[in-house]
Amino acid sequence: MATPRIVIIGGGFSGLMAAYHLSHHVPEAHLTVLEPYAEWGLGLAYSTPEPVHLLNVRADRMGALAGQPGHFWAWLSTQPEGGIYAAGSFVPRCIYANYLRSLRVAIEARASLIHVVSEAVAVHPRGDTHVVTDADGKQWPADAVLIATGNPVPSSEGLLPKGSHVPEYYLLPSAWNAQGLSERIRSLRPDRPLFILGTGLTMVDSVMSLQRHGYSGRIIALSRHGHLPLPHVELDASMEMHPHIGETLMSLPPRVRLWCRAFRHAAEQVTRQGGDWRGVVDALRPYTVRLWQRLSATEKKRFFRHLFSVWNIHRHRMAPEVHAVIDAWRAEGRLALLAGRLTHVEAGPEDMRIHWVPRGKNEVQIHDVQAMLACVGPGYDMRRSRSPLFQQLLKDGVLNAHDSGYGVVLHQANSGIFMMGTPCIGASLETTAVPELRDQAANCAMAIKEYLHST
Ligand SMILES: Cc1cc2nc3c(=O)[nH]c(=O)nc-3n(C[C@H](O)[C@H](O)[C@H](O)COP(=O)(O)OP(=O)(O)OC[C@H]3O[C@@H](n4cnc5c(N)ncnc54)[C@H](O)[C@@H]3O)c2cc1C
Structure with missing residues (x-):
């Protein structure tokens, strides 16, 4: 050639x-x-x-x-x-x-x-x-x-609930457009909350940007489960590994529920012995692809539907110093994490109103917010x-x-x-x-x- x-x-x-x-x-x-x-x-x-x-x-x-x-x-x-x-x-x-x-x-x-x-x-x-x-x-x-x-x-279709129309100026540039976001942060008011759709690592990055550029108001962040990524901690060698977890799961029939139970058991055992669940998650990593490939399509779908969000917050953790900032915002009541479903968004002349339904409930809750930031992940x-x-x-x-x-x-x-x-x-x-x-x-x-x- x-x-x-x-x-x-x-x-x-x-x-x-x-x-x-x-x-x-x-x-x-x-x-x-x-x-x-x-x-x-x-x-x-x-x-x-x-x-x-x-x-x-x-x-x-x-x-x-x-x-x-x-x-x-x-x-x-x-x-x-x-x-x-x-x-x-x-x-x-x-x-x-x-x-x-x-x-x-x-x-x-x-x-x-x-x-x-x-x-x-x-x-x-x-x-x-x-x-x-x-x-x-x-x-x-x-x-x-x-x-x-x-x-x-992510597709913009489905980001806002059907029938919701929001003028562009209520939507902040994403955290990936750092310059656009920092310029808009300066025009935000401290007396009205900001709404973030998503509670994962993208939301965390956005909060870090908001803090750095001087936003001093409140934030309401909503996702289906309301899960926040967990922090890394310093692991010493004795806490770092649970060497048998991969082999244990490989020896079980390929069922997400069985693996989950065995994983929980191992994490509890390690914690009782003064170790840390993070060592169990990390020890699984060399086996993850092989384990995954053993699962049927139905079991994979089951994992994505019920466990993916929990897996992600344990597996893709945030730096301890970032966690400290997020923790402080929450402790001061400046960051509220909500679990539920966005059902409607309407725009008024000065604010937008979000309607959402808490997870497992039926009644609609309403918040008036000054703008929205989409952090919904891939x-x-x-x-x-x-x-x-x-x-x-x-x-x-x-x-x-x-x-x-x-x-x-x-x-x-x-x-x-x-x-x-x-x-x-x-x-x-x-x-x-x-x-x-x-x-x-x-x-x-x-x-x-x-x-x-x-x-
Ligand atoms: C905010 C963030 C933080 C992360 N932090 C870490 C970390 O600390 N450690 C870690 O290990 N991983 C981290 N990750 C995971 C990260 O995804 C990987 O580390 C890695 O950057 C992924 O690289 P990639 O090239 O596969 O994807 P991307 O970084 O997404 O790059 C793909 C590129 O393809 C381009 N593209 C897409 N479609 C087309 C097209 N049709 N034509 C031409 N170009 C196209 C895009 O413009 C993009 O630049 C992070 C991910 C994100 C989003």
Whole structure:
């Protein structure tokens, strides 16, 4: 083959690290990265300039290279600001972005690579190869295509209840638009609460931004379960692991309910012995994908319906210093977490009125708020995605929705299309954070190399 052409759709952490490994494994290839952000390699998570947005994984586990969890920590130790952090620190994500920039510089020095500042909207076959079309109508021929589009943006449909119409000025820019949000925060009044839809890590980031930019009013945050992510704690070696939990679950029949019971039992036992449930969650991690793959589609659906939210708050924890801020807001009565369903939103001349029904109840409650911030997290049901790319790939049968309803799967293996990261959530569950993505990026690059050599 002449120079192989590889198109990477999505230039976040996954696209960056796939490019890193491709530049080693297929050094003769030409790489095209389609990424709408002006700067590629950071993605949603690491584009934030806010120093109060911290990593939710300790520094010594955030290495971007496969098999080298300490690589980031080693890099940080050589930086001027490195001295103020320890291996167990939760470092600002904007510092992690500098680490990713240093890897990008290395890739760009080594590989033939262009960054196209545009979104991919379609992938079509052309003979034995493919052609990727971007939002500007340009076409990018590809011998191999990697889909690394990360966290699916939730559909705006369904965000507000049917029949609710809210003028734009009541909706604050999301936490991801740091500049837009900080400008709007200055115009907020302290005497009227702010409404946040969502109580997960995105809500937590938003509260950190609101605090930093001087918002002194109250916040009402609503989600279906009202669950707040739990904090990390310092674990000493004796508390850190429950080595048998993975094997215990593997030995049981693949039923979510049985696993849940065994997990609870192990966590209680560890706690009684002076340990911590976090050690049990962390010990499960090397087994999660294998356990997940044993479950039937029905059991996976059961997990997503009943346990996903509980799992997420235990598994994706917040930094202790962030938790301290959130705790203080709650203790001062400035942050109220509600569990329930938003049923109606109406806009008046100065305020908006939200109607909601508490979980397990029927009567409607009402709050008058000055504005709303949507922090609802990724939209994992790609059949409802507003991404033209996923709509086309699903319609053309290149991708199928996963049986669980979460994420997608490739219809045909070995077709020259590869996929990694969050779109694979239905197939692997653990596929969204750096410790998994760094291995996936290396594996994808190797699979692409083998595919190119076989054609
Ligand atoms: C706020 C936040 C904080 C996080 N903190 C941590 C953490 O501390 N530690 C950790 O391990 N994990 C963390 N994560 C998990 C995070 O998802 C991963 O660490 C990692 O950044 C995911 O990278 P990704 O490239 O797969 O996805 P993303 O970062 O979402 O990047 C995907 C990229 O694809 C682009 N894209 C999407 N569709 C298209 C298209 N059609 N055409 C072209 N480009 C497209 C997007 O613009 C985006 O830049 C965090 C996630 C979020 C959202």
